[in-house]
Amino acid sequence: MLVYTLKRLGLALLVTLAVSMLSFALLYLSGDPAAAIAGETANAEDIEAVRIYYGFDRPWVVQYGEWMFNAIRGDFGTSYYFKLPVSQLVAERLSVTMLLGVCGISFALLTAVPLGVAAAVRPNSIIDRIALFLSVMGQAMPSFWFGLVLIVLFSIKLRILPPSGSDNWQNFVMPTIVLGYYAMPAIMRLTRAGMLDVLGADYVRTARAKGAGEFRVMFKHALRNAIIPVVSLAAVQMGFMLGGSIVVESIFALHGAGYLAWESIGRNDLPTVQALILVFSMFYIVFTFLSDLLNAWLDPRMRVG
Amino acid sequence: MENILSVRGLTVDIPLAAGTLHAVRGIDFDVKRGETLCVVGESGSGKSLTSLAIMGLLPKQAQRSAQVLDFEGVDLQTASNRDMRKLRGNRISMIFQEPMTSLNPAYTIGDQLMEALLLHRKVPKPVARDRAIELLEKVGITAAANRMKQYPHQLSGGLRQRVMIAMALMGEPDLIIADEPTTALDVTIQAQILRLLKDLQRELNMAMILITHDLGVVARVADKVAIMYAGEMVEAGSAAEVFTAPKHPYTRGLLNCIPVPGKTAVGEHLGSIPGIVPSLIDDVDGCAFRSRCDEATAQCASDIPARISPAGHLYRCVHDYDMNQPKSGKA
Ligand SMILES: Nc1ncnc2c1ncn2[C@@H]1O[C@H](COP(=O)(O)OP(=O)(O)OP(=O)(O)O)[C@@H](O)[C@H]1O
Ligand code: SF4
Ligand SMILES: [Mg+2]
Numbered sequence: 001m002l003v004y005t006l007k008r009l010g011l012a013l014l015v016t017l018a019v020s021m022l023s024f025a026l027l028y029l030s031g032d033p034a035a036a037i038a039g040e041t042a043n044a045e046d047i048e049a050v051r052i053y054y055g056f057d058r059p060w061v062v063q064y065g066e067w068m069f070n071a072i073r074g075d076f077g078t079s080y081y082f083k084l085p086v087s088q089l090v091a092e093r094l095s096v097t098m099l100l101g102v103c104g105i106s107f108a109l110l111t112a113v114p115l116g117v118a119a120a121v122r123p124n125s126i127i128d129r130i131a132l133f134l135s136v137m138g139q140a141m142p143s144f145w146f147g148l149v150l151i152v153l154f155s156i157k158l159r160i161l162p163p164s165g166s167d168n169w170q171n172f173v174m175p176t177i178v179l180g181y182y183a184m185p186a187i188m189r190l191t192r193a194g195m196l197d198v199l200g201a202d203y204v205r206t207a208r209a210k211g212a213g214e215f216r217v218m219f220k221h222a223l224r225n226a227i228i229p230v231v232s233l234a235a236v237q238m239g240f241m242l243g244g245s246i247v248v249e250s251i252f253a254l255h256g257a258g259y260l261a262w263e264s265i266g267r268n269d270l271p272t273v274q275a276l277i278l279v280f281s282m283f284y285i286v287f288t289f290l291s292d293l294l295n296a297w298l299d300p301r302m303r304v305g
Numbered sequence: 306m307e308n309i310l311s312v313r314g315l316t317v318d319i320p321l322a323a324g325t326l327h328a329v330r331g332i333d334f335d336v337k338r339g340e341t342l343c344v345v346g347e348s349g350s351g352k353s354l355t356s357l358a359i360m361g362l363l364p365k366q367a368q369r370s371a372q373v374l375d376f377e378g379v380d381l382q383t384a385s386n387r388d389m390r391k392l393r394g395n396r397i398s399m400i401f402q403e404p405m406t407s408l409n410p411a412y413t414i415g416d417q418l419m420e421a422l423l424l425h426r427k428v429p430k431p432v433a434r435d436r437a438i439e440l441l442e443k444v445g446i447t448a449a450a451n452r453m454k455q456y457p458h459q460l461s462g463g464l465r466q467r468v469m470i471a472m473a474l475m476g477e478p479d480l481i482i483a484d485e486p487t488t489a490l491d492v493t494i495q496a497q498i499l500r501l502l503k504d505l506q507r508e509l510n511m512a513m514i515l516i517t518h519d520l521g522v523v524a525r526v527a528d529k530v531a532i533m534y535a536g537e538m539v540e541a542g543s544a545a546e547v548f549t550a551p552k553h554p555y556t557r558g559l560l561n562c563i564p565v566p567g568k569t570a571v572g573e574h575l576g577s578i579p580g581i582v583p584s585l586i587d588d589v590d591g592c593a594f595r596s597r598c599d600e601a602t603a604q605c606a607s608d609i610p611a612r613i614s615p616a617g618h619l620y621r622c623v624h625d626y627d628m629n630q631p632k633s634g635k636a
Pocket of ligand 2: 553554555592593594595596598599600601602605609621622623624
């Protein structure tokens with residue numbers, strides 16, 4: 001288990017390094033940063049002054065090293081637009097994104113797992129068909145379109161939920177559903193497939209032979225084994241959601257990190273974009289790493305090997 | 306003594322795309338407390354389905370019917386799910402054919418053993434733990450307290466099957482069904498486990514149904530023997546009678562297959578009866594053994610009623626076979 005953990009950790013660090021280089025390179029990929037800062041009206045001399053002031057004239061490696069060093073200390077520079085420390089901006093917005101992520105994954109798990117179990121217990125039943133329908137819908141509908149449908153329905157027609165903002169819990173209802181519904185189909189199908197597999201297992205028959213009731217057989221004996229891959233999928237999706245909530249946050253004008261990213265791209269606010277990309281990728285990497293650990297921890301065959 | 310289990314006319318049908326598979330076709334037997342019934346038959350003769358039918362654990366699509374399926378006055382056919390649950394693991398236990406896959410990989414041996422008792426008795430956990438350790442020791446597992454904390458994947462097949470036996474005994478059942486408990490295991494362990502089962506059965510005065518391919522085993526442990534062929538019980542009676550005066554040509558064929566020390570070379574394919582079992586899909590007319598039987602006559606194509614020998618054992622064959630005066634002159 002220790003060797004396994006170390007291996008995974010090493011891999012995670014390598015990916016982090018690659019991602020950090022990419023987000024650093026973004027500065028140059030999007031054109032001359034000095035020109036961007038100096039503004040449209042600046043002449044060549046102004047741009048050169050900015051270049052020297054910001055240190056863009058130094059070698060790449062030095063700039064990357066400095067940027068990374070600062071980033072590790074939590075200093076991502078100053079936002080071109082807000083003229084505030086990027087770290088402060090991001091930290092403020094991240095709590096909203098994390099709340100949305102937790103709500104989204106909970107919504108996905110709470111709907112997908114029971115539905116997947118029910119579908120597996122009675123394959124080809126009405127429930128199974130409904131589950132299949134919901135999952136195909138979830139895959140087919142783009143998030144932004146589903147979000148707009150919900151806004152039309154609940155905010156404009158029924159007037160029971162606010163269409164945008166992030167002030168109280170009502171603001172989170174629709175974003176949670178849209179984000180959660182995005183993750184739901186994969187979780188549901190994995191639960192269903194896992195349960196179908198496990199329900200035919202000899203140890204499930206053993207549990208029945210001991211006199212265990214149906215509920216105990218399903219949840220203690222079957223689901224406990226079927227859920228292992230589901231948990232790690234959910235962890236990966238959670239990481240993805242924290243970074244991938246850009247679309248959802250912008251539809252509902254939920255002032256989270258995703259919304260900030262969307263705004264910052266529009267404003268050409270490179271330090272903020274860089275920081276966000278790094279943070280989003282870190283979430284993804286950390287949760288993928290956690291998912292591997294969780295997988296090993298839930299499966300005794302991997303835990304005690 | 307009273308029969309603990311009585312079975313009459315038990316059938317198991319499985320609907321398949323090609324038709325209905327009549328996997329178990331009307332079998333009858335009884336078991337008394339303290340008695341061992343050995344069920345012998347080729348692969349596919351319906352032994353496992355018969356045990357699962359008694360347990361009420363048949364695969365979903367299988368259909369069971371019987372004239373009598375009685376366990377100590379409880380009609381297993383009309384018993385509610387709840388009543389069946391109370392019997393399983395408590396008064397009737399089963400040891401499965403597949404030791405490698407019959408334990409849940411996600412829980413420790415201890416958890417799984419204790420569960421078998423805690424499902425049926427309101428006892429404190431430490432009591433269940435002590436009983437589990439005691440039984441593990443009884444089935445010959447050393448360092449039982451440590452084994453309790455281990456997971457199935459950390460145990461060999463032989464140990465897992467011992468755990469399964471201990472688990473089946475947790476509730477002190479009145480009837481234990483052991484479905485080829487040793488076929489998946491090493492030959493050296495097979496004998497140990499069987500001896501163990503037999504000792505425990507005597508000690509706890511349980512009834513036991515032992516399913517096996519191995520007639521050598523039967524000769525050592527059986528009080529009664531039932532020979533199954535193509536879903537039917539072709540011969541059943543006391544072990545002594547079936548061994549000394551087999552009536553059915555199939556039984557005699559099986560007995561001829563027992564390896565004889567000195568005559569059968571190691572590794573030699575154990576003589577099996579040539580021929581194949583007929584398809585049990587849709588109706589089977591006449592004697593199912595007909596195509597492989599040396600003594601078949603025209604009569605064998607019609608229904609074969611069960612007959613009782615003078616000594617009181619049952620068989621299904623048109624011939625009134627007497628070992629001392631072979632009719633066909635072969636045998
Ligand atoms: N779930 C099932 N679906 C379809 N056919 C089945 C099923 N279970 C058993 N059968 C068939 O029913 C027949 C009897 O099976 P059973 O498992 O009772 O045989 P067995 O006597 O226990 O054989 P073995 O000695 O190999 O364990 C076989 O032909 C088998 O293929
Ligand atoms: S009934 Fe006929 S075919 Fe069947 S075992 Fe007896 S002699 Fe053979
Ligand atoms: Mg079998």
